[in-house]
Amino acid sequence: MEISGCAPIEEAGERDLTFVANARYARLLKECRAGAVIVGLDVDAHGRNVLRARNPQAAFARALALFDARPRPSPGVHRTAAIAATASIGAGSHVGAYAVIGDEVSIGGGAIIHPHVTIYPRVRIGDRFVAHAGCVVREDVIIGDDVTLQPGAVIGADGFGYLPQPGQLPVPIPQIGTVEIADHAEVGANTTIDRAAVGSTRIGRGVKLDNLVQVAHGCQIGDGTMLAAQTGLAGSTRIGRDVLAGGQVGFAGHLRIGDRVQIAAQSGIPSDVPAGVVVAGTPSMDIGLWRRCMVALRRLPEILVRLRVVEDRLRLDGEPTDGDED
């Protein structure tokens, strides 16, 4: 049979390929209309056309690449691109309409620079750079090979550094450092990575930042770390390798987060975290303890009642007098 596309299991039609990796969706296998399904080695196929794979998601990802029919810009420079005379762009690159590339910028080969990208002066970028529409890369930023910026990402804005002045307005501290992004990093839409006051904010190899993430000045993020959307780092925090953070996580400043740490969504990290730990909550704690605390939290009103009963039995007056506690 002929397969003409890929689709989620609930929407797949007779000519679509789909997959089941999550046990939650296995029950949908029986009634789905997909032409073929990629499943694990021991899933009940309910008589369907199946491709079996040790890792169904990985196999499906390879299938997706086969069906990727998204337009890809051809090499060439749009007549409206404003490229400084002192800038250099490698062979095979595409530069879209109204892209602005500043003085002394160097960009490697095979780049795809979409419309309205602004590259400030003296930026150095490796090969196969992809910058979607509206990205901004500020002066002196250094970017490796195979880096992708989604639309609206801002690299190298001034860090948020001010000197408080008693009785006067805070004074900006010049942010004369920069940002360095290593190979294979990807930066999400409207995500912001600030330049360091001195030295560099550093994004490691293969780091993946989702949309609307904030990386403050002087932070370092280790190779392979992935931060989900709306996560934020305060200044000078260092995150290790292969760390995973869910969405809306907040890191205080000047922390050291070890390798392979995992952090549940919405957690707030107030202090250093050793390697390999899994944490949750604000302030964050071991995720197992956090789960028990959250179960117990729902029983707090009940605990107060039970404590009152105990005190009554013992003829204790446990209630605080006025003015106790806040």
Place this chain on the structure above:
Amino acid sequence: MEISGCAPIEEAGERDLTFVANARYARLLKECRAGAVIVGLDVDAHGRNVLRARNPQAAFARALALFDARPRPSPGVHRTAAIAATASIGAGSHVGAYAVIGDEVSIGGGAIIHPHVTIYPRVRIGDRFVAHAGCVVREDVIIGDDVTLQPGAVIGADGFGYLPQPGQLPVPIPQIGTVEIADHAEVGANTTIDRAAVGSTRIGRGVKLDNLVQVAHGCQIGDGTMLAAQTGLAGSTRIGRDVLAGGQVGFAGHLRIGDRVQIAAQSGIPSDVPAGVVVAGTPSMDIGLWRRCMVALRRLPEILVRLRVVEDRLRLDGEPTDGDED
């Protein structure tokens, strides 16, 4: 008397119209300087010029429309707009300076496309589209009638999907799906809606997304739902109709949120929520329970003291030994 403008009650002058809907502001009625006030049917007018309305806010909104003097761009295409030869734009549309409209894009009549908007190839958009400056709509996105995008909104960026590779960098999963936005939806400034890996991320009729909202790949948002600023959805979550979420709410992935659910600001939703429920907290719970828990939470230090007193009375040693709990 002549009314020449509208103003908030605390700033309204003698020629201004204002309104009082919120009880909090009713006390301001007596001393305000407004020329006229729209009030509810039974509010004490303190001798002011009043217009009485069952819904003062709605009546004031109609008055605002009368006084809306903001400049509205006239139909016409700016000479610098870069519109592909294969794109079509309906009658009566305005296309601003440096707007970029890609191959095979179709846009209906009466559009207002502000400067620096980028529409990637093969996007299809209905009538009366408004795109403010700097918006980006990626390839193949489908948008209905009467949709408005505030400045910097990004529609159709690649979803955050990677295959973890033990000992190697994570591999991107091609995001070959798209985004579909139904009629009358509005998208806030710098909000991001990612394209699906397969199929579509779907935004329903009349959905209102505030600023800096994140909608991940494969999500679906039902008709009439409103999400306040900085709220985020992880992948594949489905939100029903007429849901209201306060700001900074986080939804985990793969959830089902029923119709008419209401969610307090900053809540974290870890699991499915049935229709009509009102929830709060991280992890979220019934809002009534949450309020009682939060009142009790402030008494936790006191509870510990009282429990110690009880244990002393009973000559119990309740303190955990070393190594207990974390």
Place this chain on the structure above:
Amino acid sequence: MEISGCAPIEEAGERDLTFVANARYARLLKECRAGAVIVGLDVDAHGRNVLRARNPQAAFARALALFDARPRPSPGVHRTAAIAATASIGAGSHVGAYAVIGDEVSIGGGAIIHPHVTIYPRVRIGDRFVAHAGCVVREDVIIGDDVTLQPGAVIGADGFGYLPQPGQLPVPIPQIGTVEIADHAEVGANTTIDRAAVGSTRIGRGVKLDNLVQVAHGCQIGDGTMLAAQTGLAGSTRIGRDVLAGGQVGFAGHLRIGDRVQIAAQSGIPSDVPAGVVVAGTPSMDIGLWRRCMVALRRLPEILVRLRVVEDRLRLDGEPTDGDED
């Protein structure tokens, strides 16, 4: 000896100046390779070349300004800038490629307007305005002197105001007000400040907003206040002077926050806060109480066990019957 640059203490080389202000870094003094170090008046210098200062950070900030070698655009208007005939721009200003400046805009002298900035019609801006690439300033906004907008900031997008319509889609309330930003304010990358429905959203003198901050319609922020990244304000909230908020803080709408209030990161502020108070948590409370509550929270599972032991001793059955609490 000759100093040629500034660097963080861990990266400083023989020709670099660095500083130590934070006790956390004092231990690095002994082994660092810096050519010179700015330290406090009574820090052990370990035989290094030192400059002593009452405020080492302030002294270092002055040194940074000396070494600031970032390119600064020269006065002049790029040939591609689209400036309306009725707009005026003061002497000594730089206008970059593809900047768009609308009808009846007035901008003072010494401005630096980077590429792809869009200024809608009738905006009035003071002297020494700096707008980085991709900023958008919507119609009728008023901006004072010495204001800086980082890349992607959006000023004056429509406020999120809708009238709920039972059984129908919500109806937008025209947002006919504007935004006023006072002198010396700075706005972070991709931060959004919405225009008021009526009157003005007001940003005070010297206010510093970090990246990805959301200021809703009708808010007022007092002079000198600093809000860290990803903080959000719901509508009509008024924040006093010299307030400090950490990252990811959320403010409910219609609040009054007093002068000099300090707010820990990720706090959620549900109600008014008097001047000078320091708060934390969601819902927020006095930070001292919050710290005690958070310490106690980790002991909640233990508290439940101890309460059970007490009840057993008293032969009480404290467990709730089915159906109790949620």
